[in-house]
Amino acid sequence: MTTSKTLHLPNHLYEYLLSVSLREPELLLQLREETARHPRANMQVAPEQGQFLAFLVKLIGARKTLELGVFTGYSSLSVALALPPDGKILACDISEEFTAIARRYWQKAGVADKIDLRLAPATETLEKLLAESSAETFDFAFIDADKENYYRYYELVLKLIRPGGLIVIDNVLWSGRVTEADIQDLATNAIREFNSKLHQDERIDLSLISVADGLTLARKR
Template sequence: MTKGNSTKITDELYQYMLAHNPPLDEVQRGLVATTYEVFPDAAGMQSAEEQGPLLAFLVRLTGARHIVEIGTFTGFSSLSMAQAMPADGRLIACDVSEEWTAYAREAWAKAGVADRIDLRIAPALETLRAMPAEPHIDMAYMDADKQSQIAYWEELVPRLRPGGLLVTDNTLYHGQVLDPAATGGAAGVQAYNDHVVADPRMESVLLAISDGITLSRKR
């Protein structure tokens, strides 16, 4: 097996990469800073800075108007996607925390996209199961509790339109996917990755971006 020309991402190279991506806007930068200030212990859950422009790019690339997000936290990823959607698009954001998502609501309002986002505070599986069963979702972003990912996948895949895109975060789980004795979230991600690659309904690629991002397209 050949490894290709993989590049070790040093801090300097990471900054170079960010400098050659679209910059975060004022609301996005403010939200990232506030999250680290108010929730220093949880802030590491926020999608990485380069993922905002990447998600926006994917929204524009697919022309997505119906988006589902599983795992909203303080709103960085939902904000990035909602800003890239057409004004009549709709993003359903799933989370269980009123406290964290209060900051998301504030950022969405500041950015003028609050009317595009429908926040559902409930276990995401309940929210997904209550959605129409027919294929209508253009794009989904999965970034919540890792043990439930196969269940989320099984609810999302039939609801994705042909050509629809499912983006899953943390699919390398800090390298713990290699641990044969993995438990908890790491074991959830291992099982999920095996499930995804074996599903003939979807075409998937696992990319070594950030903590691993899998792009899955409905056939």
């Protein structure tokens, strides 16, 4: 199970963290509260994580971004609100049901025109972008999709991101299961392998931080 708050912080300290740092627009709060009632609510990104993504987008001056794994749209809405008026998100997902919620909030927030949602396997969408000469044209990417394909997604996204661009990958601490040797399921092993490969990847500058369920920041050299 993934987490919708930063790992291992006592509740009182986590609440304090939010109280002195979270600046959550009302529509994001409404979306978060609606998603909390969803049967797959554990897939929701934490609010401090959404704010951090928006901060990074502003910090690097991103205009053209990718998202792999939309769910109900909290991260994409956070990023869309942070983008300049001409900014765009190309968002990949396979669920019409989950992304219908996202679309509703994108419309309410007035950012639907910034988001190009592609309902297809992400590898197909990414390979199509590369075939359309979109290599090194994206500034920022957020990967939060099926863990077994993380490294495949990463390799494709790395080709699409410009030098100096940033890739952010979610769930890399996997609720601590990556450290438990007796846990050998496909997703956990995929994340372990992914983390190890990125540690050795000289094409990027790397930082893994313990926000939410663990975020890897990979800056393309």
